[in-house]
Amino acid sequence: MSVDATTVRRIAHLARIAVSEDEVAPLQGELNAILAFVEQLGAVDVTGVEPMTSVTPMAMKKRADVVTDGAKADAIVANAPETEDHYFLVPKVVE
Amino acid sequence: MTTLNELTLAEARDGLKAKNFSAADLTRAHLDAMEKARALNAYLVETPDRALAMAEAADARIAAGEARPLDGIPLGIKDLFCTEGVATTAGSKILEGFTPAYESAVTANLWRDGAVMLGKLNLDEFAMGSSNETSAYGDAVSPWRRAGSETKLVPGGSSGGSAAAVAAHLCLGATATDTGGSIRQPAAFTGTVGIKPTYGRCSRWGTVAYASSLDQAGPIARTVRDCAILLGSMAGQDSRDTTCADLPVPDFEAAVARGVKGLTIGIPKEYRVEGMSAEIQALWDRGAEMLRDAGATIREISLPHTQYALPAYYIVAPAEASSNLARYDGVRYGLRVPGKDIAGLYENTRAAGFGREVKRRIMIGTYVLSAGYYDAYYVRAQRIRTLIKRDFEEAYASGIDAILTPATPSAAFGIGEKGSGDPVEMYLQDVFTITVNMAGLPGISVPAGLDAQGLPLGLQLIGRPFDEETLFAAAQVIEEAAGRTKLPAAWWA
Numbered sequence: 001m002s003v004d005a006t007t008v009r010r011i012a013h014l015a016r017i018a019v020s021e022d023e024v025a026p027l028q029g030e031l032n033a034i035l036a037f038v039e040q041l042g043a044v045d046v047t048g049v050e051p052m053t054s055v056t057p058m059a060m061k062k063r064a065d066v067v068t069d070g071a072k073a074d075a076i077v078a079n080a081p082e083t084e085d086h087y088f089l090v091p092k093v094v095e
Numbered sequence: 096m097t098t099l100n101e102l103t104l105a106e107a108r109d110g111l112k113a114k115n116f117s118a119a120d121l122t123r124a125h126l127d128a129m130e131k132a133r134a135l136n137a138y139l140v141e142t143p144d145r146a147l148a149m150a151e152a153a154d155a156r157i158a159a160g161e162a163r164p165l166d167g168i169p170l171g172i173k174d175l176f177c178t179e180g181v182a183t184t185a186g187s188k189i190l191e192g193f194t195p196a197y198e199s200a201v202t203a204n205l206w207r208d209g210a211v212m213l214g215k216l217n218l219d220e221f222a223m224g225s226s227n228e229t230s231a232y233g234d235a236v237s238p239w240r241r242a243g244s245e246t247k248l249v250p251g252g253s254s255g256g257s258a259a260a261v262a263a264h265l266c267l268g269a270t271a272t273d274t275g276g277s278i279r280q281p282a283a284f285t286g287t288v289g290i291k292p293t294y295g296r297c298s299r300w301g302t303v304a305y306a307s308s309l310d311q312a313g314p315i316a317r318t319v320r321d322c323a324i325l326l327g328s329m330a331g332q333d334s335r336d337t338t339c340a341d342l343p344v345p346d347f348e349a350a351v352a353r354g355v356k357g358l359t360i361g362i363p364k365e366y367r368v369e370g371m372s373a374e375i376q377a378l379w380d381r382g383a384e385m386l387r388d389a390g391a392t393i394r395e396i397s398l399p400h401t402q403y404a405l406p407a408y409y410i411v412a413p414a415e416a417s418s419n420l421a422r423y424d425g426v427r428y429g430l431r432v433p434g435k436d437i438a439g440l441y442e443n444t445r446a447a448g449f450g451r452e453v454k455r456r457i458m459i460g461t462y463v464l465s466a467g468y469y470d471a472y473y474v475r476a477q478r479i480r481t482l483i484k485r486d487f488e489e490a491y492a493s494g495i496d497a498i499l500t501p502a503t504p505s506a507a508f509g510i511g512e513k514g515s516g517d518p519v520e521m522y523l524q525d526v527f528t529i530t531v532n533m534a535g536l537p538g539i540s541v542p543a544g545l546d547a548q549g550l551p552l553g554l555q556l557i558g559r560p561f562d563e564e565t566l567f568a569a570a571q572v573i574e575e576a577a578g579r580t581k582l583p584a585a586w587w588a
Contacts, residue, residue: 001471015445015457016438027455027458031455033518033519034409034455034519037406038409040402040403041403044475046475046479049478049482051477052477052481052484053477055294055308056293056295056535078194079192079193090437091436091437093436
């Protein structure tokens with residue numbers, strides 16, 4: 001499979017990465033090089049093979065459903081580009 | 096005379112214990128060497144004040160007879176580990192100005208044991224690369240050069256700063272991470288030792304995520320013993336990482352002297368890849384001989400799905416990366432570039448903040464996870480991952496204790512030499528290491544000789560799950576038989 005310019009723009013939008021018009025052609029070439037490389041996986045017979053979900057067999061860790069952390073609002077917003085009263089500021093989302 | 100920064104970690108530890116020198120002296124020797132080696136661009140951030148304060152605290156504990164296992168040992172930290180109060184960038188512009196409010200589990204374990212932080216080390220952006228050339232903060236340069244040449248060589252990647260700093264005596268050891276070969280390939284390129292432990296041996300908590308089902312932390316150091324000492328401190332249980340194994344940490348250092356008598360070492364025939372250089376083949380044969388001479392049995396084995404590991408990786412890893420890196424949106428930390436609305440803010444921030452390789456991998460990951468392609472790409476790759484792991488399980492079940500392979504297809508290359516429009520050219524660097532991540536196994540890279548141009552070459556040993564001890568024992572045999580590589584004169588100082 002290979003991607004065309006329209007698909008490159010669609011993937012870029014899904015990935016939320018702005019792509020200028022002159023970036024589309026080189027990206028298309030690079031993505032197609034990778035897709036051509038992974039094409040060989042089609043030759044493997046995977047009938048009846050379970051997809052891997054965990055590389056080492058282990059039971060999911062569980063912990064008691066209690067509050068173990070918190071009251072760190074200052075630290076949490078300390079790295080944010082724009083904040084106000086412990087809120088993250090973003091452009092208006094709902095008119 | 097050997098200056099203090101040229102000691103091995105084990106020698107420095109013993110010298111501190113014997114009070115031959117102080118931790119402050121040892122740290123100052125490193126800070127001086129770092130200052131003279133800025134041309135290597137190994138350190139992104141130097142933390143001399145913190146280092147000296149940590150060294151003085153270590154000296155006080157040593158004087159009081161309360162020494163900890165790594166007291167006063169100066170280390171470099173790959174800039175993928177969050178360090179409380181010290182900038183952490185993951186080699187990316189998108190994390191410029193980010194100062195973590197917490198300490199990663201691995202580094203916290205090292206400080207608990209008394210180690211000293213010298214600074215943060217250069218790396219490929221978000222650990223995506225095999226040459227350190229994708230770093231947003233410039234290339235790290237290898238201290239090695241080809242005989243009679245001044246061409247600057249890559250230290251490998253993604254842990255290029257870690258490998259360069261260890262090789263150039265700018266720290267006694269360094270933390271690193273390995274998702275497809277990022278510890279073992281740079282170690283091989285710089286004549287150092289690096290181990291990627293079993294998936295789950297070290298906590299991933301507080302380490303910037305690339306591909307979570309493959310990422311593992313491990314050390315790079317100048318000897319096998321030094322790696323064993325460091326891994327002993329870095330590893331351990333952590334309830335904050337649900338994939339961190341609830342297993343006790345063995346005495347890795349004690350395993351170094353075990354030898355290989357009675358062990359069976361597998362030589363996988365599928366690793367004899369097309370176009371392998373005669374030099375790499377000869378190195379591999381010599382490595383097998385060294386182990387045989389030390390009492391191991393050498394047996395050819397088959398790992399039939401080897402060739403599919405690399406392409407399967409370039410589906411699984413980008414898929415996980417596209418999900419993990421969704422968090423960089425210009426809202427909570429790092430770079431923010433305004434847009435006409437919230438989507439514009441995201442798109443502009445990510446366009447300006449991510450480099451080319453990272454964008455490529457996020458986009459490939461987004462594509463293979465998108466509607467209509469998920470089964471054809473992602474699920475198929477995960478099935479193939481099951482087959483790759485099964486190959487290893489069958490080899491181990493047949494009585495193989497460890498597997499010997501080359502670490503890399505060649506010695507280090509020059510900066511800019513692999514910059515073509517085809518990203519796959521660089522991906523092939525990891526052809527021998529990537530299977531290990533796909534199967535979650537431990538792998539160690541140990542220097543085994545020099546090539547015709549005087550550059551180091553490494554061999555890789557792959558072990559059973561949670562059997563790093565056998566790897567340390569076998570790597571030590573190779574280190575002793577091959578001799579430690581000797582770095583040429585410090586041209587950068």
